[in-house]
Amino acid sequence: MCGIVGYVGRRRAAPVIIEGLKKLEYRGYDSFGVATSCSGIEMIKRQGRISDSGDCASELSGFAGIGHTRWATHGVPNDVNAHPHTDCTGNIAIVHNGIIENYIELKRLLISEGHIFLSETDSEVVAHLVEKYYKGDLLKAVFLATEKLEGSYALLVICGSEKRIIAARKMSPLVIGVGDGEVIASSDMTPILEYARKMIFLEDGDVADVMESGIQVYNEKNPVERSPKIVEWDFESAKKGGFDHYMLKEIFEQPDVFYKSFSSEIDEGSMLDLKKASCVTVVACGTSWHAGMIFRYLMEKYCKIPVRVEIASEFSNFTPLHDSVMVAVTQSGETADTLAALKSAKKENFTTFAITNVPGSSVTRIADHVLYTCAGPEISVAATKSFTAQVAVLMKIVSCLSENFIEKELLGIHPLIEEALLFDAQPAAEICRSANSLFFVGRGVYYPVSLEGALKMKEITYIHAEGYPAGELKHGPFSLLCGETPVIAICTGDDSYPVMMSNIKEIKARGAPVIGIGSAGDIDLEEICDIYIPLPKSSGICEIVTASVILQELAYKTAVLLGRDVDKPRNLAKSVTVI
Ligand code: M6R
Numbered sequence: 001m002c003g004i005v006g007y008v009g010r011r012r013a014a015p016v017i018i019e020g021l022k023k024l025e026y027r028g029y030d031s032f033g034v035a036t037s038c039s040g041i042e043m044i045k046r047q048g049r050i051s052d053s054g055d056c057a058s059e060l061s062g063f064a065g066i067g068h069t070r071w072a073t074h075g076v077p078n079d080v081n082a083h084p085h086t087d088c089t090g091n092i093a094i095v096h097n098g099i100i101e102n103y104i105e106l107k108r109l110l111i112s113e114g115h116i117f118l119s120e121t122d123s124e125v126v127a128h129l130v131e132k133y134y135k136g137d138l139l140k141a142v143f144l145a146t147e148k149l150e151g152s153y154a155l156l157v158i159c160g161s162e163k164r165i166i167a168a169r170k171m172s173p174l175v176i177g178v179g180d181g182e183v184i185a186s187s188d189m190t191p192i193l194e195y196a197r198k199m200i201f202l203e204d205g206d207v208a209d210v211m212e213s214g215i216q217v218y219n220e221k222n223p224v225e226r227s228p229k230i231v232e233w234d235f236e237s238a239k240k241g242g243f244d245h246y247m248l249k250e251i252f253e254q255p256d257v258f259y260k261s262f263s264s265e266i267d268e269g270s271m272l273d274l275k276k277a278s279c280v281t282v283v284a285c286g287t288s289w290h291a292g293m294i295f296r297y298l299m300e301k302y303c304k305i306p307v308r309v310e311i312a313s314e315f316s317n318f319t320p321l322h323d324s325v326m327v328a329v330t331q332s333g334e335t336a337d338t339l340a341a342l343k344s345a346k347k348e349n350f351t352t353f354a355i356t357n358v359p360g361s362s363v364t365r366i367a368d369h370v371l372y373t374c375a376g377p378e379i380s381v382a383a384t385k386s387f388t389a390q391v392a393v394l395m396k397i398v399s400c401l402s403e404n405f406i407e408k409e410l411l412g413i414h415p416l417i418e419e420a421l422l423f424d425a426q427p428a429a430e431i432c433r434s435a436n437s438l439f440f441v442g443r444g445v446y447y448p449v450s451l452e453g454a455l456k457m458k459e460i461t462y463i464h465a466e467g468y469p470a471g472e473l474k475h476g477p478f479s480l481l482c483g484e485t486p487v488i489a490i491c492t493g494d495d496s497y498p499v500m501m502s503n504i505k506e507i508k509a510r511g512a513p514v515i516g517i518g519s520a521g522d523i524d525l526e527e528i529c530d531i532y533i534p535l536p537k538s539s540g541i542c543e544i545v546t547a548s549v550i551l552q553e554l555a556y557k558t559a560v561l562l563g564r565d566v567d568k569p570r571n572l573a574k575s576v577t578v579i
Contacts (some may be wrong), residue, residue: 032048129149291390421549441470504529
């Protein structure tokens, strides 16, 4: 939620920061701002997106600076609430990602001491607190200011003409890339990759003094060593590469992403702990939760191990199952709800696993074991390749625990996903674009596949869409069915085929158009559906993946026909670091 970038080095800071913020826009895009330190602070901040703003900040001089792209929490998106925020003298500027929970009491105190606030944000208190403690030593002032803060923060602070940034982290991600005579700090690695491969992932409570010559990290005011990691992520893969949207590019990366994620070995320690599990609890949000639901069906079918799958924000409302291992599934590794559930599971002595896409992310520091998805950077807010990669890793676990029962088929999935990508989504998308509401239905493992299809559709097209178990529509939602509520039904040749066909006939009898996604050559399905989309010819397990890919393409095409902002849908952010 919100992206921040800071730069100190031999280049002019503003252009580097602006380019970096453009890469972080998926984290929030309602307003932006940049401040540099040269002969004093120079600053520009505006409502709107940095990608639409031309080079408005490029005239800022200075070789050190900070920037922010915002997803509003406290105060509407406008020029004043945009970051950076400054102190009363305009000599100190800060950017903040996170939430300062005690900002009201701090603001009251600071106002009583004579500070003048301009914005409605929680973040502005940080600038005034640093001002309060600043006696010529910025590092010391940030030490003292952060002691007073409750909540979460990734902070970058600059002052006057100093060629230096002070960075601080607590429960919000902050990575610092150390290049040759330049250092760049950011909410994630994508803005850094062009300048540095050596990354330092700050830990909670860390404060870093960032200069062009390098960085010194402190924790509880004492110097600490944070060993850098070399990140191999491909810089090119964070670019659009000729596709109209990141989402489309990411959909097309899935043959490789699935293969790489599925063929990665699970380390011995993780395997040992997985084998001990008599049941598994999965926690996740959104798309990652759907991947967890798919895992449940497969684990129970192939391994006979019960799996409980909880929406992370609801986890604390239930009694934890002991003798269960917990698997937190999170693309970003930073989702606050998922991290909270994982932390509480650790207190309950669960053995914990994280499945994540982002090396060094917060979840990797909490879980006992980490399994990485190999999706590479995912820029579009809508998760596509990261979902497929999660499903691949979860299928790998099932495969290993069931003596590689499904391995051979899944290792051969590459051409099948490629074939699914050739599907022409236009005719089905034409039906969806004019719908009032859409239902996605399936049975068994295709229920979570339907949930994911509906989430993708509503997220990027703004059409109301719901995923349902096909057998459940008759228990209420049937009253909504009419000619304007198309139903997307996934009906493959598995055990539930006969009942699924009956469900489709019941839907048709109520006047709703049906788009049927089913196994190749199913003439019966073709006959009863308005549109029949055949899956590439394969076994059942691969159809889970190819059907998911087809639903992504359908959502994408519908969003394009409606002229939506596919990669940055309204009101959303990719990384949700608030509870
Ligand atoms: O980074 P995470 O996997 O923890 O994110 C969880 C959800 O916020 C995320 O999957 C969200 O639902 C996606 N935007 C869906 O496309």
